[in-house]
Amino acid sequence: MSFDPSKDPFPQFPKSVWLSETEMPTYPKLANDIEADVAVVGAGITGMTTAYLLASKGFKVVLVDAGKIANGTTGHTTAKITAQHDLVYDEFISHFGEEKSRLYYEANRDALNFIKKLVVEQAIPCQFKEEDAYIYTIEEANVAKIEAESKAYEKLGIPGGYLAQPPLPFQTQAAIVMKNQAQFDPIPFLKHIAQAFIQLGGQIFEQTTVVGVDKGTPATVKTSEGFRITCNFVVSSSHFPFNDRNGFYFARLHAEKSYALAAKTEISLAGGMYINADTPARSLRTVMVNGEELLLIGGESHKTGQGICTFQYYEALRQFGVAQFNLQEVRYHWSAQDLLTLDKLPYIGREVSDESNILIATGFKKWGMTTSVAAAILNTALIAGEKSPYEELFSPSRFHADPMIKTFIMSNANIAKHLIAGKFDIVHREAEELQNDEGAVVRVNGKRAGAYRDTSGELHVVDTTCTHMGCEVEWNEAERSWDCPCHGSRFSYTGTVIEGPAKQPLTQVDVRGEQKK
Template sequence: MSFEPISTPFSRFPKSVWLSSTEMPSYPKLAKDIQVDAAVVGGGITGMTTAYLLASKGLKVALVDAGKIANGTTGHTTAKITAQHDLVYDEFISHFGEEKARLYYEANREALHFIKNLVTDHAIPCQFKEEDAYIYTTSEANIEKITAESKAYEKLGIQGGFLEQAPLPFRTRAAIVMKNQAQFDPIPFIKHLAHAFIQLGGQIFEQTTVVGVEKGIPATIKTNDGHEITSRYVVSSSHFPFNDRNGFYFAKLHAEKSYALAARTEIGLAGGMFINADTPSRSLRTVMAGNEELLLIGGESHKTGQGMCTYQYYEALHQFGVEQFKLKEVWYHWSAQDLFTLDKLPYIGQELSDSPNILIATGFKKWGMTTSVTAAILNSAIITCEKSPYEELFSPSRFHADPMVKTFILQNANVAKHIIAGKFDIVYRQAEELHNDEGAVVRVNGKRAGAYRDSDGELHVVDTTCTHMGCEVEWNEAERSWDCPCHGSRFSYSGNVIEGPAKQALAKVDLFVKK
């Protein structure tokens, strides 16, 4: 693979350093009905690890993905393998007690060890490197939070502790370190798992969109091309659960976007992985691109579809890199989207009591490298009737009044606000006004529509009503996509689904515009 820098500061379409560095094989589209022991929907690290583990235990397994495997969140991560998931342990002790907070840490620590052992045993060339993980603050207002988190580490027996100055080239007011964590490149890791899975008799199908499942034992998965997969077990690892019957999950999850760039800098990191406790968020680690060590800078989170001009987030990361690390040249930039649950614990396990053979894994709140493996280990254990200490902790049917009720009210009030705002939004622009490579919400025949004129001058016009729950999508300039501010569905400029929960494309609007 070549490692050429992109145009400075940002190219028209983002690209991830991970997906640019490793060529993945292609797999066929499902072309007939099949029958298996277990079907895994979603080809990121969660789904691929789940499929690999189940095949290792002797099950006949098929994995299907709506696009290409590893092309979703896994290919757009910062790829930190750590149990340090922001300042969560003091909060978890407060909400759930020490025992459950410790179980959360142990589950993610075991996931780290699983990845480390697999990489070591199979000599996977994926830049795996053990590093300490740090949370730091440059604000006096957050010192107390970091102090409280350090006390939580002591209670839970987590190796690390409080520091005043993190090993960074700028001043910090306080920091906390978690020892012996790791970072890697996830794509060679997924590539190895896929190969091993095929060797175990597994089947992978790309460009195969699942549109629903008929519950029962066995269950029947239905695809958009009319083919069916009959399976004793179904595991939804497709980011947003594809089988969200009666809106069970959309009210319990919200989507957030974050951004990253990889760049050459004059000042580098001496080691370690970093994230701040402040707003806006900043994440730091190194990555090798060929023979060049780049600094990966991430952050700038916001709810999907609720950002303003999305280029501003890349520009803010670029400016931070210039100020703190003397950034010289941006090589890659990309964004990621992930889901948050009401209580910040992922939903992993049996979906509902009336369908115990359908399992889910979602809500990793941007820490999917360990929680994805945790989900794979837990779901494969449930399917093979093995005991796990984590089943109750991550159960999708759990209920914690504190903090779930408050978060539920706030999140759904936010959704209601955007539904109403979108319907009554006054639009003045006309599609004819758009220049090449420009998109906007426009008015067509007196109605709201979305238009994008590509670099060749061709106009693409779509209905801006999201096909999931009827919210109005907004234009994402940096990604050239239509994003839903209610539940995080994303569509290409021509209306095709990029990310769910929506399953159907945006309707096209007929418009003849004289160039």
């Protein structure tokens, strides 16, 4: 399926509203071996907040990122700061009990309060605004789920409760509200923290890809260009853990894509942040851009690399906006990739044991603004030798038979299906057939390859075998990328790694079918 640019209501290339409105400073590449107390890998909100907190406690901290700071999931979020993470609390109570479910809420509540306190005390201009958060349904079949979640709120002491109609301009069957949550623009927030971190003596290095770590005390973090960071502690906050040598995490995490757009609408949102309990997902909030209020609409999730024509998801969000808010113009559109764990709780803390000096922060589902900060607070406490009530709850080595076994079996069956299916795809197209700004799986000398002809007419051809574990990547038309349906690795059309777990680029191929070195 090819998208017709002449009928495209979106700007040509995706760009998030957050990254468009704030210019971030640039930082150098690591160009020599260095030493530190702590090396933090990944400079989104998780890594940046962790580095800042550790530096505030007097640690010598080095923060590295394979790309630019904030350009990953943090720059492509809906930026809701809330402990309302879909309909989870009734489910958590049934799986983990009331005590652990309450701890989950409190960890995210504490993260929200941390952000609020920092914004107020340091006067960070990031559009921070307190809002109530709502989950609603337009389907009668989901009313019972809303009612059950309301009872879970009562058990856990969460402020809010059931209501039939939230302040939306369309009719709902039921809703639940969590009071006093918040929203913001994450990029100026991170920009401020980065500057504060530097002032505390921290170092930031961009375009610095970490490929592994030699364990021990001290540990040695290794980069793709051969430089080393010797440190007492390592924190992996790079979305997918960079040090997954034994496959522990790729078997326990899966990647999902979701989509968002910011648009001018005729009907405004009367305050609040919203997400539905129905399928497909619909997320709503407002954002101010140059003094003008835009409506942010998100949703339409699917497993990475398994979404066929990805333009359809943006179009579905646009059509929803037209129907419910009389959408006038799409100003920005973008996508995000999130990692989900087997039991829906993030993995935060020491990698494998109480003695480990390697710490993890990953699997935030789609709610990284609070869980990332909760991760930063927890991992900082562990490194500083402080006690935390959340250590056991988020431990990466935990095991809950229910629901982890069922989810593990289903997830790995899905991976096996795509691993096999991609190898036996029958490919009919030739690279030479592609039009400008078109990509597809093609046949080059009888072999499967991936090709994209850019807007200037230049052809880019790559081997479609993912360098992580050998699955066949698929073309993502809306993002102009090659996405792996097995473990969520993403590559640019030239083959460079956009997101892991893959560390090596796709091999480039010329039209004669020869691999380029």
